[in-house]
Amino acid sequence: MTAVDELKMVLNIMHKYNLPLSPILEYSINERIKELSSDINNSQMEDLESCGECVNDKPPKTLSHYLEQFNNLSTGPQKPHKAVLLLSIINMIEDGVVIDNKILLDKNISSYFGYLWNSYKISNHVPSVWIPFWYLKSESFWHFQSKTDETILKNIMLFAGHPTLEQMKKVIKYAYLDEELFLLITKKEERQTLSNVLISKYLKRK
Numbered sequence: 690m691t692a693v694d695e696l697k698m699v700l701n702i703m704h705k706y707n708l709p710l711s712p713i714l715e716y717s718i719n720e721r722i723k724e725l726s727s728d729i730n731n732s733q734m735e736d737l738e739s740c741g742e743c744v745n746d747k748p749p750k751t752l753s754h755y756l757e758q759f760n761n762l763s764t765g766p767q768k769p770h771k772a773v774l775l776l777s778i779i780n781m782i783e784d785g786v787v788i789d790n791k792i793l794l795d796k797n798i799s800s801y802f803g804y805l806w807n808s809y810k811i812s813n814h815v816p817s818v819w820i821p822f823w824y825l826k827s828e829s830f831w832h833f834q835s836k837t838d839e840t841i842l843k844n845i846m847l848f849a850g851h852p853t854l855e856q857m858k859k860v861i862k863y864a865y866l867d868e869e870l871f872l873l874i875t876k877k878e879e880r881q882t883l884s885n886v887l888i889s890k891y892l893k894r895k
Contacts, residue, residue: 698844750869752879755830759886763827769811770821771828772891777801777818778866779884782874790871791834792864794822794857809892822864823851830870836862 762771777798781787786797802818825831826846835842842860845852865871873879 698840750867752873752882755867755870755873755883756886758828758830759883760890762891764891769809769891770816771825772887773805773809773811774798774802774818774821774825776805776884776887776892779874779880780805782871783880790865790868792866794819794854794861794864798822811892817854819854819857820851823857825864830867832865832867834862834865836860 759772759775764771778787778792778801781792781797781801786801792798799818803815806812806815826833833842833846836858837860845860866874874883
């Protein structure tokens, strides 16, 4: 599938699932389609493919790598939603609620998230868990498994903003962590170290 075909599919998906799409954004996509249609050539595509093959050999990710990742989430101390969700997942793994690397957007995760939110007295209102569930996509260790066509999910993730809960459930089967991170969380000492970073950086009991 060419880039032009993918952009056309994006527009179809946005309309099909009633995702936010401003007139300016739609115009920009259409203009990009025209531009790509006129000057994309086979040599450019070959260059892109060869670049993709250069990044396969990567060293294994260690605890220190994920400590740095957790300490630098794309959020701020005043918006600890991602940290609370990650702590919820860590607790769910510890309690055996999550036994393999598949994190469902269900009542269990909502319950754990709400409990921690209230426990740290962040605010009187517990936000919807599906919002940080979606926005964790900006972190390199967080991934989604598509329920349908992988291309549909990938294209929806290109846009700013978030879909509704029902729209997410139509395309996302579950989320999963880097396998290295998941295995670290199954170990008591590593799990506690990761939790401590999240708590000290983003959460403070009042």
